[in-house]
Amino acid sequence: QVQLVESGGGLVQPGGSLKLSCKASEFTLNYHAIGWFRQSLGKERVRVSCISRGTGSAYYANSVKGRFTISSDNAKDTVYLQMDSLKPEDTATYYCAAARGPYCDDQIAHYSSWGQGTQVTVSS
Numbered sequence: 001q002v003q004l005v006e007s008g009g010g011l012v013q014p015g016g017s018l019k020l021s022c023k024a025s026e027f028t029l030n031y032h033a034i035g036w037f038r039q040s041l042g043k044e045r046v047r048v049s050c051i052s053r054g055t056g057s058a059y060y061a062n063s064v065k066g067r068f069t070i071s072s073d074n075a076k077d078t079v080y081l082q083m084d085s086l087k088p089e090d091t092a093t094y095y096c097a098a099a100r101g102p103y104c105d106d107q108i109a110h111y112s113s114w115g116q117g118t119q120v121t122v123s124s
Contacts, residue, residue, distance in 0.1 A: 002024065002113035003024070004024050004096050005022070005115055007020070007118060008020040008021050009118030011121045011123065014086060014122055014123075019083070022080070031101075031102060032100075032102065033050055033099035033103055034097070035047050036048050036050070040093075045108060046061065048094075049081060050105075051079060051104070052103050054102055059106075067085045068083050069082040069084075070082075081096075092120060097115070100112050
């Protein structure tokens with residue numbers, strides 16, 4: 001059973017930075033791509049980034065490209081999302097999720113295990 005725990009959310013001013021962490025159960029990162037999603041009030045959950053296994057290829061939504069960076073540390077079973085130049089529209093609950101296999105996909109149904117989420121609020 002894959003378990004994921006997010007941390008690192010909080011309140012930040014526009015233009016600021018936050019680094020989210022997704023701690024996975026042991027060996028998860030050996031077999032599963034990990035995606036970061038976000039959901040704002042009244043909106044659908046959307047993928048903002050994903051990192052695949054093997055090649056370590058990274059994917060970003062256009063809305064965060066150039067501002068967010070995904071990375072992983074297999075020794076720590078942790079995937080990170082560095083968020084820079086934050087905007088008020090980045091305010092959302094952020095979730096990490098394990099894909100059913102080693103490859104990324106933008107379809108939510110492709111992800112089988114989810115964390116509980118961490119709130120990010122960008123406001124002055």
